[in-house]
Amino acid sequence: MTTEHKRIAIIEKKEVPLVQWGPYLSERQWGTVREDYSHDGNAWQYFPFDHAHYRAYQWGEDGLAGIADAAQNLCFAIALWNGKDPILKERLFGLSNGEGNHGEDVKELYYYTDNIPSHFYMEYLYKYPQLPFPYQELREQNALRGKHEAEYEILDTGVFNNNRYFDVQVTYAKQSDKDIFVRINITNRYSEAASITLLPTLWFSNQHPGNTMPAQPVITYRNANTVVATHPSLENYYLYFQQPDDLLFTNNITNTEKVTGVPNKSIFVKDAFHDAIIKRKHVKGLRTVKKGTKCSPVYRMSIAAGETKTVYCRLSNTEIDKPFDQGFENIFIVRKNEADEFYNAVLPQHQSEDIKQIQRQALAGLLWSKQYYNFDVAQWLNSSDGITEVNSNKINGRNNDWLHLKNQDIISMPDKWEYPWYAAWDLAFQCIAFAKIDAAFAKHQLLLIMREWYMKPDGQLPAYEWNFSDVNPPVHAWAALQVYNIEKAQKGEGDIIFLKKIFQKLLINFTWWVNRKDRKGNNIFEGGFLGLDNIGVFNRSFPGTNMQLEQADATGWMGTYALNMMEIALEISMHDISFEDTAIKFFEHFVMITEAINEHHLWNEEDKFFYDVLSVYGSEPMPLQVKSIVGLMSLFAVAVIDKKALNKLKNFKKHIQHFNENKINHQSWLNEEQDESDKLLLSLVRPNRLVYLLQRMLDEAEFLSDGGIRALSKYHQDHPYTISIDGVEHSISYDPGDSTSDMFGGNSNWRGPVWLPINYLFIQSIRRYGAFYGDDLLVEYPAHSGNKVNLCVVADELATRVISLFEKDKEGRRKMHGNYNWFYQQKGNENLLLFYEYFHGDNGVGLGASHQTGWTALIADLISELHESKAAVKSENAVLAS
Incomplete structure (x- = not known):
């Protein structure tokens, strides 16, 4: 067992399997729904990037390469100045949704180069131009470009030409969970000397409206190389730093003069360091005061061409006389070696160094994206930020029916900048990747989103903060089963308690789906956009009046959901026979959905493909003949059952036999057995239809690209699909890159690109079919190649x-x-x-x-x-x- 595995074993015994300090600080809090107190719900416009420097946040903090405690009381991050920019580089810049020609987009170069589950070792690399940062150029050039043009990126501006930039590498190495060394290496990549100013900044969060902050939290001068941070909910923490050129204090409160025109009561406002460093204003005042809620030592450096300069800090809950004693740098070597040892143990060996880097950085990015998330919807709707008064538009607007939602947790986020909020179905996929390195955290996350302060009383899961009521695919049972099996393979024993806990919650969510998304009660489901944004010819959440959209993907997802619930119940039944009847119940659900999707008009016999069907009042059902992954998702519903295990469950086995012997109303129930096989296949798709779907999927002129399965068939490049509804024409064509549609903001495209999670599901499902059929089922790969495998x-x-x-x-x-x-x-x-x-x-x-x-x-x-x-x-x- 590696040193890191020993730490994980201790952490997983906690009620919440987390360490107190981690990369829990977002890289963008501005422009989020949580900070929006506007009348019109335009979050990007209400709190833009330009306000982030001088407006205090209400619900969280952000910073560059930063860390925070698990309740985000105290934060640490770096700020930089290249001597030319109008502002300090304190957080990452990007375009808001309305500024980008393809929606919101971060315009920075930064990389998560290493991390481990305990966060005892973390690396972050930021590339900072030496020329003025091209804020305005990025805005203007993207504004000039249309939907059919590529985005204008920071590498297009020329500021990184000739390597005229700094590499700023921030490394964290913990002595213990509450004693953290910080190493900041700044390398001049240019051919000439260049100057830079570094501010390693410590501050307290301010979650109080207006321009107030309780007096209790305070960072106080202790000596020339130490400050102490005191907070009523946190033990004392000391920030130790090497001899700085300056030491500045201010408060994390809004600069009202810039926001509302009301004069500030003092110079000690959130953006005071900008004025002090860039304009040399109020330096003496900020230097003379000995306390505040924001503090930073200042290092002004001239760095020769190719040279690296290093600054060390240490954040600790212990008073230390010699925080940088001789040989302290060795902690970084020790922790790096422990990280290497951990990944050598969990990742396959005998692979190229490049492949190892891909895996390690993928997991590092996942670990860096564990974020503190605080949002109380009722409080948000009924309170003010001290700038805009509470208004009826807001109270009756976005998320007003999610008053129960009170989140204050560390959550796995899709992304720390573009998506600094959790997304329900993203989270399920994230947990699978997490399970390989930290199964306890993966289980905690899946259970967390099912808790009563997340899940609605009726069973709906919150999609994401822009609209919690949007419907995401029901992938959580599948994810729970995956996480369970991954941990079982690691430890030789599965966590049945976890399965039981999440199964009970999933029962409620499954019931919500059945009651809300199967309007006709015929086991053909709706669901709207289902997280696939613009995959449809129109917005599937709003097909029109007097219309109903019966969805092939929603029905496929629900078939998968029923099958996964059955598999979970079967696994639990091996330990607790009282779950056997529940397994039978979900088996019946699966059979009914199988019959419905195969016998209903979702299958198009002429095209040999599943399509969504639009039912218009008074007209014949109309198949929407869009060849997209919507028609392939029925492949996800496949399970291979061990018949020896079934022999232990007599009632379940008896029930299967009953369906086999009485296929009067269930002609489409699909189960297969092979001679001398101990396996039973359950599938939503008939064997002949499986072959038809695979022929399309594996056709390079349709779904198969060099990089995986496309979201939309390339067939639609030359054959756009058009339909007229209520006199309005709707059309869809193949977009291999960024979206040319504004349907969902323009930055999310399911009309041609390759999406990794969907490819992962396809690969998993095909592997299950392959494990059952072996060489008894061969297909052409690629289609029409004559190569059968x-x-x-x-x-x-x-x-x-x-x-x-x-x-x-x-x-x-x-x-x-x-x-x-x-x-x-x-x-x-x-x-x-x-x-x-x-x-x-x-x-x-x-x-x-x-x-x-x-x-x-x-x-x-x-x-x-x-x-x-x-x-x-x-x-x-x-x-x-x-």
Whole structure:
């Protein structure tokens, strides 16, 4: 057991399996719903980036390369100034939703290079231009570009040409959970000397309206190299720092003069350090005062070409006479070695260094995106931020029916900038990647979102803060089963208590789906956009009056949900027979949904494909003949059951036999057995239809790209689909890259790109089919190639294509970097990776959020599974050969 595994074993015994200090500080709090107190609900406009420097937040804090305690009382992050910018670089910049030609987008270069579950070792790299940061140029150039043009990125501005920038690497190494060393390395990558100012900043959160902050929290001068932070809810913490050029204090309160025109009562406001460093205003006053709620030592450095300068800090709950005693730097070497030891134990060995880097940085980004999230909807609706009074538009507006929602937890986020909030179905995928390195945290997260202060009393799960009532796919039972099995494989024993707890909550959510999304009671489900944004020819959440949209994907998801619930109940039944009847109940649900999707008009016999069907009052049902992943999602509902296990569950086995013998009303129930096999296959898709769907999926002229399965068939590139509804024409065509539609803000596209979580599900499902059929079912891969292989090989080949998005080719280029490979091939940048939201359907370039290591971290799991699959084939071949 590695040192880190020993720490994890201690942490997982806690009621909440977390350490007190971690990367819980967001990189953007501005522009979020939580900070929006406007009349019109325009969160981006109400609290833009330009206000973030001088307006105190109500619900959280943000910073650059920062950390915080688990309740975000006390925060630490760095601020920088290159001597030319109009503001300090305290947080990451990006375009708001209305500013980007493809919606919101972070415009910075930063990388999560390492992290481990206990956060005893963490690395973060930020690249800071030496020329003025091109804030206005990025806004103006993106404003000039249309939907059919690429985004104007920071590498397009020229500020990184000739390596005229600083590498700022922030590394955290803990002596103990409450004693943290910080190393800040600043390297001048340019060919000439350059100056930079560094402010390692410590501050208290301010969650109080207006321009007030309780007097109790205070950071006080102790000596020239130490300040002490005192808070009523936190023990004392000492920030130790090496000899600075200056030491400044202020308060984390709003600069009212800039926000409302009301003169400030003192100079000690949130943005005081900007004036002090850049304009040299009030320096003496900020230096002379000996306390405040925000404090920073200041280091002014001139760094020669190629030189690295280092500053050390230490944040500790202990008074230490010599915080930087001789040899203290060794802690960074020790913790780095422990991180190496941990990943050598959990990740497959005998792989290329490049593949190891991909896995490790994917997991590092996932760990860095554990965030403090605080939102009390009732309080938010009925309170003021001291700037805008409470108004009826707000009270009756967004999320007003989620008054029970009171969140204040550390949650796995999709992204610390673009998505600094949790998303229900993203979270499910994130937990699978987490399970490989920290199963206790993965289980905690799945249970957390089911808690009564998250889940609505009627069983609906909160989607995300922009609209908690949006409906996300019901993937949580699947995720719970995956997490359970991953931990079981690790420990040799499954956590049945966890399964029981989450099963009880999932029962409520499943009931909500059945009652709310099956209006006709025929086991054909709705659900609206289901997280797939603009996958449809129109907004599927609002098809129109006197209309009902029966969805192939919603029905496929529900078939998968019923099957997963059955599998969970069966697993629990092996330990507690009282769950056997519940397994039977979900088996019946699965049978009914199977019959419905196969016998209803969702299947188009002519096209051999599943389509959504629009039912208009007084007219025949109309299939929406869009060839998208909506029609392939029925493949997700597949399970292989061990018949030996069934023999222990006599009632369940008897029930299956009864359905087999009495297929009067259930002609489409799908189960298969093979001679001398101890397995039983349950599937939503008939075997012949499985082949039809795979033929389309594996066709390079349709769904199969070099980087995985596209969200929309390439068929629609030359054959756009158009439909007229109520006299209005709606159309959809293949968009391999960024969306050309404004339907959901323009920055989320399911009309052609490759999405990793969906590919992961397809690969998992195909592998299950392959495990059952073996060589008895062969398909052409790719379609029309004449090359016939079994489905296990198909799964491996699809995984290989997805992994190729991240891998270096022979020239050292990565598909995802696209036109920016020139930068990532430079010395020192070769191993820097980004984990995009989705990828171009033709060339594999990364698109959308550039750090959505949430569900894109599944690449780490995909690599491990491919490695295991190839090892199993190699072993099997060796046995056959012998």
